Amino acid sequence: MICPVCGVTVLVREARDLPYSYRNKSTSIAAVTGDFCPACGDALLDASESARVSAAMLAFKEQIDATN
Numbered sequence: 273m274i275c276p277v278c279g280v281t282v283l284v285r286e287a288r289d290l291p292y293s294y295r296n297k298s299t300s301i302a303a304v305t306g307d308f309c310p311a312c313g314d315a316l317l318d319a320s321e322s323a324r325v326s327a328a329m330l331a332f333k334e335q336i337d338a339t340n
């Protein structure tokens with residue numbers, strides 16, 4: 273599939289750790305499977321994977337908010 277964001281190149285399906293930062297703290301969400309664009313870095317995730325990433329981001333935010 274051609275990247276819908278930049279339209280430049282073909283997406284690569286793989287699992288990678290997704291970096292995430294919130295209020296100057298950063299973490300990474302391990303082994304996120306999706307279609308990644310080597311040109312612009314955007315990623316298309318499956319619905320289940322997307323839900324897992326959202327939940328992980330939310331948990332990280334709550335953890336930061338709880339300690340600040």
Ligand SMILES: [Zn+2]
Nearest residue numbers: 275278309312
């Ligand atoms: Zn792209």
